[in-house]
Amino acid sequence: MKTWIAFWNILLKDICSYYLKPPNISWGLLFPLVWITMFFIRSGMGMDKLPDLLPGLVALSILFGTTSVLSVTVTFEKKGRSFERLLLAPISLEILMLAKTSGAILFGTINALVPIFVAMFLTDLSAINWYVLVPAIVLIAVSSTFLGLFIAVSVKEVFEAQTFSNFFRFPMIFLCGLFFPITSLPIFLRPLSYALPLTYGTDILRGSMTGSNVMPFALDFLVLSGFCAVLFYISLRNINKKWIT
Amino acid sequence: MTKQKSNQADDNQESLIDVVRLTKKFEDITAVDEISFSLNRGDIFGFLGPNGAGKTTTINMLTGLSRPDSGTIKAAGLDCTKNPKAAQHLIGVVPDESNLYPELSGFDNLCFCASLYGIRKKERCERAGELLQVFGLKESANRKFSGYSKGMKRKLTIAAGIIHRPPILFLDEPTTGIDVASARQIRQLIANLNSNGTTIFLTTHYIEEAERLCNRIAFIVNGRINRIDTVENLMRRTQGQQMVQFAFQTATNKACEYIIAKFPNLRCKTVSEGICVESPQPIRVGPLVRLLEDNGIEVAEAKKIFPTLEDVFVEITGIEARMMKQEKEKMKMGGNA
Numbered sequence: 172m173k174t175w176i177a178f179w180n181i182l183l184k185d186i187c188s189y190y191l192k193p194p195n196i197s198w199g200l201l202f203p204l205v206w207i208t209m210f211f212i213r214s215g216m217g218m219d220k221l222p223d224l225l226p227g228l229v230a231l232s233i234l235f236g237t238t239s240v241l242s243v244t245v246t247f248e249k250k251g252r253s254f255e256r257l258l259l260a261p262i263s264l265e266i267l268m269l270a271k272t273s274g275a276i277l278f279g280t281i282n283a284l285v286p287i288f289v290a291m292f293l294t295d296l297s298a299i300n301w302y303v304l305v306p307a308i309v310l311i312a313v314s315s316t317f318l319g320l321f322i323a324v325s326v327k328e329v330f331e332a333q334t335f336s337n338f339f340r341f342p343m344i345f346l347c348g349l350f351f352p353i354t355s356l357p358i359f360l361r362p363l364s365y366a367l368p369l370t371y372g373t374d375i376l377r378g379s380m381t382g383s384n385v386m387p388f389a390l391d392f393l394v395l396s397g398f399c400a401v402l403f404y405i406s407l408r409n410i411n412k413k414w415i416t
Numbered sequence: 417m418t419k420q421k422s423n424q425a426d427d428n429q430e431s432l433i434d435v436v437r438l439t440k441k442f443e444d445i446t447a448v449d450e451i452s453f454s455l456n457r458g459d460i461f462g463f464l465g466p467n468g469a470g471k472t473t474t475i476n477m478l479t480g481l482s483r484p485d486s487g488t489i490k491a492a493g494l495d496c497t498k499n500p501k502a503a504q505h506l507i508g509v510v511p512d513e514s515n516l517y518p519e520l521s522g523f524d525n526l527c528f529c530a531s532l533y534g535i536r537k538k539e540r541c542e543r544a545g546e547l548l549q550v551f552g553l554k555e556s557a558n559r560k561f562s563g564y565s566k567g568m569k570r571k572l573t574i575a576a577g578i579i580h581r582p583p584i585l586f587l588d589e590p591t592t593g594i595d596v597a598s599a600r601q602i603r604q605l606i607a608n609l610n611s612n613g614t615t616i617f618l619t620t621h622y623i624e625e626a627e628r629l630c631n632r633i634a635f636i637v638n639g640r641i642n643r644i645d646t647v648e649n650l651m652r653r654t655q656g657q658q659m660v661q662f663a664f665q666t667a668t669n670k671a672c673e674y675i676i677a678k679f680p681n682l683r684c685k686t687v688s689e690g691i692c693v694e695s696p697q698p699i700r701v702g703p704l705v706r707l708l709e710d711n712g713i714e715v716a717e718a719k720k721i722f723p724t725l726e727d728v729f730v731e732i733t734g735i736e737a738r739m740m741k742q743e744k745e746k747m748k749m750g751g752n753a
Contacts, residue, residue, distance in 0.1 A: 173534025180531035188519050252515035256576075258481060260532035261504040415500070416442075416482050 177262045181270035182277075185244070190278045195240045200285060203231035206344075207286075221294040226376035227349035228286045230369055233311045234340060236282030238319035241275040242332040245323035249414065258415065264407055272316045279312030296380075303379035303388060310395050311372035317402035318368065324409040348373045353385070368398035430457040432584055432615050433478065438487035440473050440639075447473040449639040450487065455584070455617055460610050462630035463619040466735055470639040471619040472512060475588050478617070479509045491584065505533065508582035512589040512619075514569040518562035522553055522572050525561055526579055533580035540579070547575040551605065567598025574605065578614070585609065587618045591625060603629060627725040637733045647725065654723035660699045661721050663690040665714040674711050675704060692721070 189195060207228040216224070248254040257267055290296060322335045344350075346360065347369035353361060364370050371391040378384025384391070433455035440448040448470040455461050463471050476482035478489060480500030489496045491503035516525045523544050530540030548554045551571040556564065564572065570590065577585060587606065591599035606629055610616055620626050626633055627647060634644040643650070662671065671691045672684035683694040693699055701718050708715055729735070 176534045176536065177532045180528060184517075184520070184528055188517070251518070252511065252513060253517050255481060255511065255515050256529065257532065259479060259504060259507075259509050261501060262532070263501065415480070 174262050174266055177260060178266055178270040178273075181257065181267070182273045185271065185274035186277070189240050189244050190274050195236075195278070200232065200236070200282060202235050203228055204286070206231060218294050221290055222296065222298070222381055224350070225286065225290055225296075226373055226380050229283045229308065229376055230311060230347070230349050230373045231344065232282040232286055233279040233308065233372075234315050234343065234369060237275045237279035237312055237315040238322065238336050238340060240278070241272065241316055241319035242322040242326075242336050243329055245271065245320065246326055246329050246332040249323075250327075250329065254414075264410060268320065268403070268407060268410070272320055275316040275319060276309070276312045279315055280308055283308045283312065298380070298382070300379040303375060306392075307372060307375035307379060310392065310399070311369070311376075314368040314372065314395055314399045314402065317399055317406065320406045321402050321409075324406045324413065343367055343369045346370070348377070348385075368395055368402075371395045371398075431455065432457050432459075432492055433617070434488075434490040435478070436488045438474070438477060438489065439485050440470075440477060440482065441485050446639050448477070448484075451636070451639070451641045452487075453634055453641065453644055455615060456632075457583075457615055458610070458613070459632055460606070460616045460618060460630045462626035462633040463617065463636060464621070464623060464626050464633055464729065465619075465636035465733075466621065469636045471636060472588055473639075474636075475509070475511075475586050475617070475619060479507055479586055480504055505580070506583055508577035508580065508585045510574050510577040510585070510587045510590060512592065514561075514573040516561050516569070516573060516576055519560065521558045521560055522548060522564065522568075523557040525572060526576055529576040530579045535580060543579055547579065551575050552601070565598075567594045567601075570594055570598065570602060571605070574602065578609065582614070584615045584617065587616060589619055589621070591620070591622065599625075623726045623729050624724070633725075635729060635733050637735065643732050650725060650728045651723075653728055653731070656696055657723050657727075658695050658697065658699050659721045659723060659727075660693045660701060660704075661687065661689060661691070661719055662693070662704070662708070662715055663717040664708075665716050668713050670711070671708055671713055674707055674713075678707055679704070690717075 207224060211221075211224060245254070248257075257271075258264075260267070287296070287299075318339060319336065322339065323332055326332045326335050342363075346356070346364045347353075347367050348364065349369075353364045353370065356364060371386070371394045374384045374386050375388055375391045375395075378388060378391075431454045435454070436452050437450045438448055438452070439446065439450050451470075451474065453461075463474065465471055473482065477484045478491075478496075480496065480503075483500070484497060487497070492506055494502040494506075496503050517528065520528060526544035526547060527537075527540045530543055535543065545554075545557075548557045551574070553568060553571060553575070556568060561569065561572065574587070574590065577587075590606065591602050594602070603625065606616060606618070610629075618626070618630060630647060632644065632646050633650060635642040664671070669686065672686060675682060675684045675691075675693060681695065681697075682699070685692050685694075693704065705715050705718060
């Protein structure tokens, strides 16, 4: 019970202090919206093609919504030493880091629902398989958040966190099948695509929205869960190794 | 204050923290080298040493922020060497720099810190209010922590360290870099906490602060403990020691040379005010003044002084305490700038 009081208050503080702040909203929501609108106008597609673009927009919203704040705030708290206060609390490192990442997971999930909600007014979304889509959104949010955590633990300075985030994020926009299928990528780039978690997330999104998934859902979910476990494990190991020296 | 602290420690000899041959290396530098000591219930245990002596590294190991390379730490019987989390509910930590959240108010910071120890909302609000009152921060309770003065920040950080009523409190340089009035208030608060039953581990480079507050003191230099003893026992070293301090009209570095040449049984050292002459026998000032004036050194003042813990520290460690203090202050100023 005592652990959950700590968990809930860490989550609540992070939501109030970071996730509901304007810079986060601009990075998490505006950036993917602007990006997709630009892409939409440039391609000359009609509204009926919006469902084809929606998986990419949702994936992008989650990716930027989760990684933009978490990697920076954890680095910021580490640098300002307030993270030490959390390390001194009598709660396990696993619970502590789950509490620190829950805000990003929640925000990423909500971020993903915004473009879907907007698209509801613009096009027909009756073909969506919500039973697959919702768990997929949550799992993509978890994997992207843990990627953000991995970045935060790997750097020392706040500016490094931003730069390192972009090192992962921007290639993922092109390599994970967000706007064009992986099969259209040059053959030497394809193995790289399959080494990125968002590829599997986008495949589930695409399958649940348009039925055009390349891999079976079960495999996508399994690989994505594997990425979550590995990223969280490496992050905890790095915290133990680097921050509790 | 001194009497109060002694009584606390004498009444109880139950050991709360036992440290045995604790060692920490950073690459090829040994920051803490096989130190052993015990912290008894009711102690204000002073950990004194110059910059880089290993004080903060020791605190980090004792509180679970750092892992020792070898040695053991037991807190209230719990082995914290392998599991640093084991005793974290028993300890409060006040680091050398405030580590609260700048974006939160004083009240919210305390409530948040209380929640980390699983304290329920009603209780943590009451406790936060009570501590803000005790620390004289009630008026600033709703102001953001980033807007607090240095002294206020320090007080709130101490309040956050004791929000969960820990039996053991670690204070790392609690009065460094703050104004005299705030430092006095903090010393009083530390004494009050101790008289209410909190055992305190205090690192400081202010020897007079340790002398005033602590009942037991360890001198640490280059990662090794040179001496651990009660303040009374440490001061006993200087009992019967006679000291006379001379101040001059113009600065000179020859005074000690003349004195030692003429009176080889006296000890003489240069201090910031002039020179200090020491002897186990009473010192006759007249011949010394005449000797100095015959050599063209005009004496402005000669006064009898009493030995302090600082003299004991200098004698044991060979480190000039004033230099240690100035160095630390300079570092703090540089760090803040």
